[in-house]
Amino acid sequence: MRDGSGDRLVAKLHEPAEPRRGLVVLVHGLTGCEDSFYIRVSTQYWLSSGYAVLRLNLRGAGPSRPLCRLHYHAGRSADLRDALESLRALAPQLLNRGIFLVGYSLGANLLIRFLAEEASAFPVVAGACVSAPIDLKAAQRRIMDSRNWIYHRYLLARMREEALAAPVPLSEDERNAIYSAASVYDFDDQVVAPANGFTGADDYYARCSGLRFLSKIVCPTLAVHAENDPWIPAESYRHFDWTANPALSLAMPRAGGHVGFHAQGSDFTWHDQEIGRFFALAAAQ
Known part of the structure; x- marks a missing residue:
């Protein structure tokens, strides 16, 4: 790359x-x-x-x-x-x-x-x-609707699984962020955003939405x-x-x-x- x-x-x-x-x-x-x-x-x-x-x-x-x-x-x-x-x-x-x-x-x-x-x-x-x-913000809100709780739980588990499969050892802070994320928003805020130069999930959503x-x-x-x-x-x-x-x-x-x-x-x-x-x-x- x-x-x-x-x-x-x-x-x-x-x-x-x-x-x-x-x-x-x-x-x-x-x-x-x-x-x-x-x-x-x-x-x-x-x-x-x-x-x-x-x-x-x-x-x-x-x-x-x-x-x-x-x-x-x-x-x-x-x-x-x-x-x-x-x-x-x-x-x-x-x-x-x-x-x-x-x-x-x-x-x-x-x-x-x-x-x-x-x-x-x-x-x-x-x-x-x-x-x-x-x-992306509207999609995050919809996924976290109560009617989508089963899919939300499944998606979050898959996201966590992907992140933990990194080929290099994760730091303790990185592991804690992955495990402590209780929602897709938390994951984007605690894992995706800091790893990619965004100030938080909302900044990530605003800058990357199609x-x-x-x-x-x-x-x-x-x-x-x-x-x-x-x-x-x-x-x-x-x-x-x-x-x-x-x-x-x-x-x-x-x-x-x-x-x-x-x-x-x-x-x-x-x-x-x-x-x-x-x-x-x-x-x-």
């Missing part, structure tokens, strides 16, 4: 039997990795459509964990930039047909920042964001979000003027939950098919 940390990311590359289109890079969400179910399902869809696919593990996620001192967060888009730079150096032919980027949940928020600040350095044709927490970057995106980008997403308020999407930036498109069906847009009678999800149509149109322009 460019930051001199010595961290390395792991990714899995798949090429279709008959490559006809570009490279799709899939970016997982919070506590996810290359083997997350939605990543594996999407990989099959894109391969069947003639795209090469790169399943990227963010810094400290999945197979990247033993190789990273630091950890991904909602605004660490420079890691995606560094991964694409490495790919360009190692296999430039993969980029010849263009890059298509798909992010999920927290990875989608990270992708929005990348599209706004870094995409112009690469042959990015289009991007897509699925269930992105574009207002809403700050949407207006700066210039390549075709589709945002997919369900009105009934239990963890990310639809109001975050309704209060943004999507017509103000011609590069942006919004697909917001009433149902679909969080990264759960199943398509009746199909082996592939509705969001994959919708993004596939969007990418095909972008490539034809």
Whole structure:
């Protein structure tokens, strides 16, 4: 990585039997990795459509964990930039047909920042964001609603597990911060923020929320979000003027939950098919 940390990311590359289109890079969400179910399902869809696919593990996620001192967060888009730079150096032919980027949940928020600040350095044709927490503070409040207490408890346990799996010994203060965090907000405030130069959780949310970057995106980008997403308020999407930036498109069906847009009678999800149509149109322009 460019930051001199010595961290390395792991990714899995798949090429279709008959490559006809570009490279799709899939970016997982919070506590996810290359083997997350939605990543594996999407990989099959894109391969069947003639795209090469790169399943990227963010810094400290999945197979990247033993190789990273630091950890991904909602605004660490420079890691995606560094991964694409490495790919360009190692296999430039993969980029010849263009890059298509798909992010999920927290990875989608990270992708929005990348599209706004870094995409112009690469042959990015289009991007897509699925269930992105574009207002991180609003998402934190929703996740901590009493109705979401089971998921909140599960998510916090996964976040703690990831943090404790660091390849280098943690200090006593770091361990205490991880164990004492009683909520996602506490974890972001006591663990994520100090490790990444933020003054606290609210500073982290304010500086990294995708809403700050949407207006700066210039390549075709589709945002997919369900009105009934239990963890990310639809109001975050309704209060943004999507017509103000011609590069942006919004697909917001009433149902679909969080990264759960199943398509009746199909082996592939509705969001994959919708993004596939969007990418095909972008490539034809």
